[in-house]
Amino acid sequence: MLPRKNADDKADVEAPDVRPRPSQIESHEIQLISRVAEGDLHAFETLYRLYFPRLTRFLDRMTRSVYLIEEIVNDTMLVVWQKADTYNQSCKVSTWIFSIAYRKALKAIKRQDKPVEADFERIPAGSDVEPDHEVSRQQCQKSVGIALDSLPVEQRTVVNLTYYHGMGYQEIAETMDCPVNTVKTRMFHARRRLKTMLSSLMD
Helix, strand or coil: CCCCCCHHHHHHHCCCCCCCCCCHHHHHHHHHHHHHCCCHHHHHHHHHHHHHHHHHHHHHHHHHHHHHCCCCHHHHHHHHHHHHHHCCCCCCCHHHHHHHHHHHHHHHHHHHHCCCCCCHCCCCCCHCCCCCCCCCCHHHHHHHHHHHCCCCCHHHHHHHHCCCCCCCHHHHHHHHHCCHHHHHHHHHHHHHHHHHHHHHCCC
């Protein structure tokens, strides 16, 4: 006969985790892509809503142009609609879509009249970035933003995908279509440059 549980035993029982696991999310997105390949407009609209905010955040840091973001997102998702039948599950759906957005963004950047990379030394030092005894959270965030924006686009993208989108080096390499060692090298130089720039901004 099993022993009876008392009231205290209930506290030891953990509630089941009902949040979708990464594998469940990936499976759901694969199903959506498959349906898009069959011409399912509803599935495409669902995928668009899922990726619009993610791609917007990614492209905002990469292009630094509010005028380009929506254009690139739409161009990216148009490719997804047209080429969904070519997705072969050799990588994550997110990697496939982000790699399309990355290539579209690079082309858009090259079309711009002014260069995307900012010369850090030319950024004017206003009163909001002057040294202070206690740097506020807003000032810190602004300093990080200025430093990130001053990185070359390849380094900025690696940092963006790593820290803001949780991608590993292998997935970033697939997204940017380059060797993993190239991703590691770009991250190394990005961290070293960020450390130098942030030291100057927040000294």
